[in-house]
Amino acid sequence: MARVVFDHVYKRFGDTEAVADLDIDIEDKEFLVFVGPSGCGKSTSLRMLAGLEEISEGRIIIGDRVVNNVPPKDRDIAMVFQSYALYPHMTVYDNIAFGLRLRKTPKQIIDERVKETSDSLGIGHLLDRRPRQLSGGQRQRVAVARAIVREPAVFLMDEPLSNLDAKLRVEARAFISKLHQRLGTTFIYVTHDQIEAMTMGTRIAVLNAGRLQQIDSPTNLYNYPANKFVAGFIGSPSMNFFDAMLKESGGRMTVDLGFTELEIPADRTDRYRDHVGSRVTFGLRPEDIHHPDFPPQGVIPQMVMADVDVIELMGNEKIVYLKNDDIVYLARMDPRSDVRVGLETGTLFNMANVHLFDEQTGETL
Amino acid sequence: MLRYEQRMVLRKQFQAGLTYLILTIFLLVALLPFTGIVLTSFKERRELRDSPFSLPEEWKWDNYEDAWTGARFSTYFKSSVYVVVPVVVIAIILSTMSGFGFGMYKFRGDNILLFIIMLGLMVPFEAVIIPLWQLMGQLGIRDTYWALILPQVALSFSFGTFWMRANFKNIPTEIVDAAVVDGCSMWGVLWRILFPLSRPALVSLVVLLFMWTWNEFFLILVMASGDLRTLPVGLALLRGRYASDVPVMAAGSVMVLLPVLVIYVLFQRQFIRGMISGAVKS
Numbered sequence: 001m002a003r004v005v006f007d008h009v010y011k012r013f014g015d016t017e018a019v020a021d022l023d024i025d026i027e028d029k030e031f032l033v034f035v036g037p038s039g040c041g042k043s044t045s046l047r048m049l050a051g052l053e054e055i056s057e058g059r060i061i062i063g064d065r066v067v068n069n070v071p072p073k074d075r076d077i078a079m080v081f082q083s084y085a086l087y088p089h090m091t092v093y094d095n096i097a098f099g100l101r102l103r104k105t106p107k108q109i110i111d112e113r114v115k116e117t118s119d120s121l122g123i124g125h126l127l128d129r130r131p132r133q134l135s136g137g138q139r140q141r142v143a144v145a146r147a148i149v150r151e152p153a154v155f156l157m158d159e160p161l162s163n164l165d166a167k168l169r170v171e172a173r174a175f176i177s178k179l180h181q182r183l184g185t186t187f188i189y190v191t192h193d194q195i196e197a198m199t200m201g202t203r204i205a206v207l208n209a210g211r212l213q214q215i216d217s218p219t220n221l222y223n224y225p226a227n228k229f230v231a232g233f234i235g236s237p238s239m240n241f242f243d244a245m246l247k248e249s250g251g252r253m254t255v256d257l258g259f260t261e262l263e264i265p266a267d268r269t270d271r272y273r274d275h276v277g278s279r280v281t282f283g284l285r286p287e288d289i290h291h292p293d294f295p296p297q298g299v300i301p302q303m304v305m306a307d308v309d310v311i312e313l314m315g316n317e318k319i320v321y322l323k324n325d326d327i328v329y330l331a332r333m334d335p336r337s338d339v340r341v342g343l344e345t346g347t348l349f350n351m352a353n354v355h356l357f358d359e360q361t362g363e364t365l
Numbered sequence: 366m367l368r369y370e371q372r373m374v375l376r377k378q379f380q381a382g383l384t385y386l387i388l389t390i391f392l393l394v395a396l397l398p399f400t401g402i403v404l405t406s407f408k409e410r411r412e413l414r415d416s417p418f419s420l421p422e423e424w425k426w427d428n429y430e431d432a433w434t435g436a437r438f439s440t441y442f443k444s445s446v447y448v449v450v451p452v453v454v455i456a457i458i459l460s461t462m463s464g465f466g467f468g469m470y471k472f473r474g475d476n477i478l479l480f481i482i483m484l485g486l487m488v489p490f491e492a493v494i495i496p497l498w499q500l501m502g503q504l505g506i507r508d509t510y511w512a513l514i515l516p517q518v519a520l521s522f523s524f525g526t527f528w529m530r531a532n533f534k535n536i537p538t539e540i541v542d543a544a545v546v547d548g549c550s551m552w553g554v555l556w557r558i559l560f561p562l563s564r565p566a567l568v569s570l571v572v573l574l575f576m577w578t579w580n581e582f583f584l585i586l587v588m589a590s591g592d593l594r595t596l597p598v599g600l601a602l603l604r605g606r607y608a609s610d611v612p613v614m615a616a617g618s619v620m621v622l623l624p625v626l627v628i629y630v631l632f633q634r635q636f637i638r639g640m641i642s643g644a645v646k647s
Contacts, residue, residue: 098544
């Protein structure tokens, strides 16, 4: 069993609180992703779990043991680092076998396990090479092999794909997901890339400024963000935010964006009633703004006219920068949409997926 | 009119020729005194009337024999080895360990401690030689090899710590973290991972410490007498006994500088790599 618990964990560097009150229960065999911007405390959390960083307050539990004072080698963990951290003076074989040798594993078993692991990762033919003779993708696999050969209870991965090019990264994402399915071990993965988090994690913990913002499944994070930060961080391109005023008159609840007024769908009005008359932040994802010629099914459309500022043709879609007064926002449109820079176009806002946030606290209403 | 490409080729050839010319001049300036000493060491005294750079009439080893036995260079050579080997070995071990501590860890008072160690580099040796002489007397080790070895270990340790700290700071900390997670102890990290990775820096340090210790004159002159004297002091003594025998003195000079030269040539490639490591992204 490799359940991992962060029990109200704090990490302080002098007066700076790098991680504050981190309280997470990670189930056995789960793939949890820590995601957040640089300096949010995600790597520090992972390093505390690995035993590479001391805990200022709280407890970390692996399995049934509190590991606060257990050295890294006795925590039954393995880690893959951002730079892979292969030992440059050793061959691939020695890199993979290093941890087993330190544990005084019999030579024959080391040999069997190194060969079996390297073959399963497609690097069996590279065992005699040194790290400098390998490509980025091969190095990454050696780093993974070094971690899995020890058959640890928990895998820790600290941005292991950030040194790969875009194409290789996509392949490596699938490779790590498959590895998780095959090994059935607890994976804890750190990344700043929300696409990695969304595609790989069974749950995602979003951190900002050392604090946990939300922990949930990728779908729930995307559809039901707990606050404006999570809403803006998850999704690419980011959610559009508009300063707005929530109004109600004549049985209609509307949100006034300044350049237009949009009606809130009837099934949401009860939820927002307490905030009528308040200033709010109105959020709508680029994929919920459509061209009138290509409205998807199931939307609750409202027409908004806007000037086209910039168009980025991505092949399968058009990212259109729209402008109303001085407010710029993005729409993800069908590539066939007839929009031209400098000309006005009609757009459909899908009100079924509207998000409203408290202007002061940023919490979802 | 020459075509543009031809002019460019000519310009490149001219620049290359000029570079070689300047380098050759500097090479000659650097090598001339050395060549003069080597040639003189094979000559007889009467041949010195000719140019110092003329070849000897006959290549004979007599001057070397005179220096080795008559001027007791064999004794001084042995003494040099007895001093240099322990100094280099002890200083390398201590410098590696302290460089590891200062380079890889943050701890309370680390900067102050490093500054104190660096004083060994800043304070001129002449300023401490008299108290050092007294101290060695009080310890009862004056005129023993310890009096020659311990101060030089201390001096080398300052530079060695500075050198190895810089080297360890250049090694990515993730490699150390990986080794710790793999199960290495602190000593394991140092000897299994960092030590092999630091080979160029270590070789450079060995060459530099060997050179400085081998050539040390002042300390030996003050602390040692008789058979404890090393080659540089022995060479200075030649001026008294063999003042008029320049070829023997030249042979002595060659014997002093030859080991340094051999060490340098043997480790030249690693030495240069160590000296420039960290200058460019690897």
